Amino acid sequence: MDVVHPLSGTIAELIWLVPVLPFLGFLINGAFSLTSAYLPGPLDPSSDPTSGHSGHTGEFPALQATHHGHRHRWEKATTIIGPAVIILGFLLSAAIAWTMIQRGGDAPFIQRYSTWMPAGTLQVDWAFQLDHLSMVMVLIITGIGSLIHIFSVGYMREDPGYPRYFAYLNLFVVFMLALVLGANYPVIFVGWEGVGLCSYLLIGFWFSDTNNADAGKKAFIVNRVGDFGFLIAMFLLWSNLGALDFAGVAAKAATFPVGSGVITAICLFLFLGCAGKSAQMPLYIWLPDAMAGPTPVSALIHAATMVTAGVYLIARSSFLFAVSPTASLTVVIVGGVTAIFAASIALKQWDIKKVLAYSTVSQLGYMFVGVGAGAYTAGVFHLVTHAFFKALLFLGSGSIIHAMHEAYHEGHAHHDDAQDMRNMGGLRHTMPFTWAFMWIATLAIAGVPVFSGFFSKDEILGQLFERAHGSTLADAHWFGIPGSAILYLFYGLGLITAFMTAIYMTRMMLYTFHGENRSDEKARPHLHEAPWIMTGPLAVLAVLSAVGGWVNLPEWFTEKLPVGRTEALHHWLEPVVGHATTALAGAQPPTAMSTELSLVAAAIACALGGILTAWLLLKPAKLTSAAKAPAAHGVARVLERKYFVDELIQMLLVNPVIRVSRTLLWRGIDVGLIDGLMVNGSASVARGIAWVGARAQSGLVGNYAWAIALGVLGLVAVMTLG
Amino acid sequence: MIGPALFFSACLFAIGVMGVLTRRNALILFMCVELMLNAVNLSFVALSKLHGVGGQVFVIFVMTVAAAEAAVGLAIVIAVFRHFRTVDLGALRLLRG
Numbered sequence: 105m106d107v108v109h110p111l112s113g114t115i116a117e118l119i120w121l122v123p124v125l126p127f128l129g130f131l132i133n134g135a136f137s138l139t140s141a142y143l144p145g146p147l148d149p150s151s152d153p154t155s156g157h158s159g160h161t162g163e164f165p166a167l168q169a170t171h172h173g174h175r176h177r178w179e180k181a182t183t184i185i186g187p188a189v190i191i192l193g194f195l196l197s198a199a200i201a202w203t204m205i206q207r208g209g210d211a212p213f214i215q216r217y218s219t220w221m222p223a224g225t226l227q228v229d230w231a232f233q234l235d236h237l238s239m240v241m242v243l244i245i246t247g248i249g250s251l252i253h254i255f256s257v258g259y260m261r262e263d264p265g266y267p268r269y270f271a272y273l274n275l276f277v278v279f280m281l282a283l284v285l286g287a288n289y290p291v292i293f294v295g296w297e298g299v300g301l302c303s304y305l306l307i308g309f310w311f312s313d314t315n316n317a318d319a320g321k322k323a324f325i326v327n328r329v330g331d332f333g334f335l336i337a338m339f340l341l342w343s344n345l346g347a348l349d350f351a352g353v354a355a356k357a358a359t360f361p362v363g364s365g366v367i368t369a370i371c372l373f374l375f376l377g378c379a380g381k382s383a384q385m386p387l388y389i390w391l392p393d394a395m396a397g398p399t400p401v402s403a404l405i406h407a408a409t410m411v412t413a414g415v416y417l418i419a420r421s422s423f424l425f426a427v428s429p430t431a432s433l434t435v436v437i438v439g440g441v442t443a444i445f446a447a448s449i450a451l452k453q454w455d456i457k458k459v460l461a462y463s464t465v466s467q468l469g470y471m472f473v474g475v476g477a478g479a480y481t482a483g484v485f486h487l488v489t490h491a492f493f494k495a496l497l498f499l500g501s502g503s504i505i506h507a508m509h510e511a512y513h514e515g516h517a518h519h520d521d522a523q524d525m526r527n528m529g530g531l532r533h534t535m536p537f538t539w540a541f542m543w544i545a546t547l548a549i550a551g552v553p554v555f556s557g558f559f560s561k562d563e564i565l566g567q568l569f570e571r572a573h574g575s576t577l578a579d580a581h582w583f584g585i586p587g588s589a590i591l592y593l594f595y596g597l598g599l600i601t602a603f604m605t606a607i608y609m610t611r612m613m614l615y616t617f618h619g620e621n622r623s624d625e626k627a628r629p630h631l632h633e634a635p636w637i638m639t640g641p642l643a644v645l646a647v648l649s650a651v652g653g654w655v656n657l658p659e660w661f662t663e664k665l666p667v668g669r670t671e672a673l674h675h676w677l678e679p680v681v682g683h684a685t686t687a688l689a690g691a692q693p694p695t696a697m698s699t700e701l702s703l704v705a706a707a708i709a710c711a712l713g714g715i716l717t718a719w720l721l722l723k724p725a726k727l728t729s730a731a732k733a734p735a736a737h738g739v740a741r742v743l744e745r746k747y748f749v750d751e752l753i754q755m756l757l758v759n760p761v762i763r764v765s766r767t768l769l770w771r772g773i774d775v776g777l778i779d780g781l782m783v784n785g786s787a788s789v790a791r792g793i794a795w796v797g798a799r800a801q802s803g804l805v806g807n808y809a810w811a812i813a814l815g816v817l818g819l820v821a822v823m824t825l826g
Numbered sequence: 827m828i829g830p831a832l833f834f835s836a837c838l839f840a841i842g843v844m845g846v847l848t849r850r851n852a853l854i855l856f857m858c859v860e861l862m863l864n865a866v867n868l869s870f871v872a873l874s875k876l877h878g879v880g881g882q883v884f885v886i887f888v889m890t891v892a893a894a895e896a897a898v899g900l901a902i903v904i905a906v907f908r909h910f911r912t913v914d915l916g917a918l919r920l921l922r923g
Contacts, residue, residue, distance in 0.1 A: 801923025805855075805915045809846050 110209035111234065116200045119215060119234050122193045122242060123281040129189035129274035136178035136267035178267050186270030187253035190277055194246035201239050210679035211235075212351070214287050221290070228348055233287035237680040240484065240673075241284035241416055244491050245409050249277050251641035252404040255499050258638035259400055259506055269309060269398065276302035280409050284416060288349035289338050292417065296334065296381065299410045300327050306405060307397040319396035326390040330380015337373035340366065354423040362427055362687075363580070371424050371431030375438070378414030384472060385442045388465045389750060395457040399502030402457060407464050407498050408491040415471040415487050419480045422684030429580030432476050432688060433587055436568075439472025440594035440601075445747075447604040451611070452743035454730065455523045456501045459612045463549065464494055466601060470564055473594060478577055478688025479567035480681035481674045485656045486560035488673070492652045493548040493557055496645035500542040503634035503642070504528065504616060507535060508623065510630065517626035525612065526730040530621035534631040537639045539617045541646040546613050548649040550606035551711035556652030561602060562707045563658060568595045569695075569703055576690030599710050606714020611722055619724030660700055831872035838865035852903050852913040856896075863892050 111117075212235035221228035253273065260269050279298025286292040300323075308320030342348055344366045345356040360367050378384070383391035394406050405411070418425060418435065425432050443466045450462035467490050474483030501523075508522035520527045532539040548555035551562065571577050572591035580587040621628055633639065656673035669675075727733075736744045745751070838861060845858030867885045874881030907913050 798923030801921065803919030803922030805918070806847065806850065813843060813847060 109211060109213050110207040111204065111213040114200075114203045114207065115196075116203055116213055116234055117215070118196060119200060119213075119232055119285065120217065122197050122200075122246065123278045123285070125189040125193045125196075126274040126277040126281070129185055130271050130278060132185050133182055133267045133271035133274060136182055137265065137271055139178075179261060182267045182270050183257050183261065186274065187250060187257060189274060190246055190253045191250045193277070193281075194243075194250045197239075197242045197246050200234070201243055204234075204236075204239055212287075212680075214351075216287075225346065226342065226348075228288060228290050230291065231287035231349070232285040232291075233350065234285065235680055236676050236678075237416070237419060237484065238284045240488065240677070242281060244488060245277060245280050245284065248408045248491050248495050248645075249280075249404060251644055252400050252408075252495060252499065255403075255502070255638050255641040256398075256400040258635050259502055260398060263398075265309065269306075272302055272305045272309070273401070273404070276306070276405060276410070280413075283413055289341065289353075290348055292420075293331075293334060293338065296377070296413065297331065299405070299413065300324065300331070300381070303327075303394065303405050303410055306401040307394045309397055309401070316396040319390075319393040323390040323394050326387050327380045330377045330387055333373040333376025333380070337370050337377065340370045340373065344370070350420065350423075353421075357423050357427055360427050362576070363429060364427060367424055368428040368431050371421070371428045372434060374417065374421060374424070375414075375431065375435055378417050378472075379438060380414075381417075382411050382414030382468050382472070383442075383465050384414070384438050384469065385445065388442060388446065389753065391465055392458055392461040392746070395455070395461050399457065399498060399505060402461070403495045403498030403502065406461070407494040411464065411468055412471065412487045412491070415468070415475055415483055418472070418475045419484050419681055422475075422480050422681045425475075426478070426684035426687035429577050429587060429688070430582055432478060432577060433580065433582040433590055435476025436473050436594055437476075437582070437590060439469040439474075439476055440597050441469070442466070443469025443473065443601045444597050444604070447601045447608065449743055449746050450608040451604060452736070452740055453608075454525050454733075454744070455521075456504065456525050456528075456612060456616060457498075457523055459525075459608060460494070460497050460501060463497075463605065463608065466605065467494065467549070470561060470598070470601070473568060473598060474564040477564075477568050477571045477591065478575075478685055479564060479571070480685055481656065481671075481677050482560065482563040482567050484677060484681075485673050486557075486564055488655065489548065489556035489560040489649070489652045492645055493545040493555075493649040496541060496545040496642060496649050497549070499638070499642055499645065500538050500545065503538050503638050504531060504535065506634055506638070507531075507631055508627075511623065511627040511632075514630040515624065515627035517624035520624060521730055524730040525615040526727055526733055527623050528616045528621070529619045529623075529724055529727065530617070531631065532617040535617075535633045537633055538642065541639075541642045542617070543613060544646045545649050546609045548652075550609050550715055551602055551707055552715070553708055554650075554653070556649050556654075558707075558711070559653030559656060559658065559661075562704055563656065565595060565598050565602070565707055566658075566695075566700060566703050568598060569699075570692060571689065573693070574690070575688065575692040577688050578692075579690070599706060602707060603710040603714045603717075606711045607718045610715045610718035614718065614722050614724050615727065619727070622727065622729045658700075660697060660704070828872050828875060832869055835865045835869040835872065838862075838868065850914050850916045852906065852915055855915065856899055856903065859899075860892065860896070863888060 212233045214231055214233050216229045216231040218230045219227070220230050253270075256269070256273065260266055263269060276299060279295045279302060281295070283292055283295025283299060286295055304320045304324040307323050308317045311317045311320070338348065341353060345353055347353050347356055357367060380387045391406060391411065395402055397406075425435070446462045446465035446469065450459050450466065453459045453462060467486070471483045471486050471490070474480070474486055505522050508528065511517070512519050512522060544555070548557040551558045568591055572588050572595060578586070578588035578591060582590055621631070623631070654668045654672075656671055657668050659670050662668065662670040735741070742748070842858045842860075842862030842865060845861065846855055849855055849858065867888055870881040870885045870888070903913055906918065910918060912918075
């Protein structure tokens, strides 16, 4: 009865090898880092008196080691093994993807390896599911992962924790692959928690600085809130649908009526998990702090892959969200609000990585708007292009920070903040390649035509506009507000966000690469381009950022310029999300070509307008270095301080918790109830009884004799009278 | 004759008990314990008339043990006197709780 899957017996059977390879890398590199002798970390106070400097976020402290010859003894082996396992994984998955294209087959290719939880009717397997969606994710993870691993060789080689870094990075890839390949929710959850762990380990990679360690803890704790939602969603799935694997859940979900409360609850809890992992409101606060990790980590984990897990999960659970327009609209609202909120904060950040971090939060919001509006392909499409250009931007910023640090060190200059854009400027002369590559990425993220981000962002906005009229989603209501109003509103906000995106990205480029150099005179002559091992991956990513949009060219484009297949990604993902997309679109009338073109025109206007605005308004020449910069006032100050959200959370959440913990839990329950009443209390009772007993022990033989005599009398009385 | 013998034995025992309970001198206490033992011996002998010779055999045992006990007891009393310079039991309360 079982139809043989077209992929069985092919190379796709080896899909297990893709995560196992990085796992071997993790074991080997982990062993290297364990067997090596203790090397004082660069931030270790005992290592070097001149390296007392420690910055706030993701400082690059590795340089001190270079000039003292502190290279790691396993450096060469790690350099080969660390990236090689990922590159092999990429080659393997590329071969699998090729087989998939050749052989086709719409059904997911499910591989069961062993039983995990056989409990009554609950049957959870260790199983991988290879389908069109997970294939895209595997290619992104291993592909971008390979580039970032190669870049890391240049960026981290001088760090004393070099093998440890690669061990964590390899382990991250293992869990990320488990996340996207899992064939049921529990396996996804294992990957989900695993990437959270690796994210924590890598954010706090330079843990000898308390700020970095705190940032890691913050990411971990905030993610717990989201994971709680994911867990509840799984419990609800099991108790109401009786299944946890995707096929079973999809089959059961289809039997529920549209708008069912149970499914809505499941979707909302699932989305809480996604909001935690993908840094959406109100759980986005950890991502900007996560910039404390090494910059390639920010590129891989906090831009390209892990933070997009939420988008992936919603696309994966599209069969659930298709049943619940309310939950889908919630996703749109949260994503849209996050997008514009984070974009506005990015307008006034000075730390180059913070700009990119808020930009990531904002772009993730875009993706959620896409998947929330039922445009799953558009959301995944933006996920793919975003992985290209945001990884490029982060790696580019990494090479800038690397250059700044090295210049400070070689010039024996005072260590200013190497990540503050006010200390940069004019870097296009010294770093021409990085400059060119990052401009490509900037044009892509801003949405300038023919660059990758243009197509993906335009598709999200276009689909949003189309959905706002006549679709199931538009006819649905969100707490009394008609869905169509919400979709129109967020289309408008999306355009404003696109405009802001163009502004802050241009601002970042202007302040970093243009104008005069504002760094220390002593450091200035030492600024230079990064080595080829770092610029190489940048070049590859620049090409991808430029042409990545071609995986899903819209119809209006190919009609006029037939350079590629029309909506290739859309057709590719059709078997996975097609049903849900149709369900949420409903009887939506087709959009006229003229409307579509005017939407595109609006998006282009926003992108170019933003770039032009920034170009005309911002004057890098007027900028002073960070140390001399005047304090910001008014709106600028509010934006620079991130709307005081961290302070607000500190005041409303953290401080009350600390106060309650200190007064009620510590002094009240722990010291008072447990220590006082229970531990010391039982001791007091015992002492009281002992005191009474001790009174009987007079030590006088006569008294004992009396007691014996009276006892005998008593006994005799009982025996004779009783 | 058993009745008066047992009555006399009971009287002797009661005198012994009262001595133990009321006196504080260790030697007198000791003598009162001997008195109680001999009261019991007397009732053994008296009752052997009814229950056979076993009672009289038992008396021999009691006297043997009493002799041993007297030896040990007197030795302790002497040791106590050497240590505390008194045999007044009211003054000896090292084991007070």
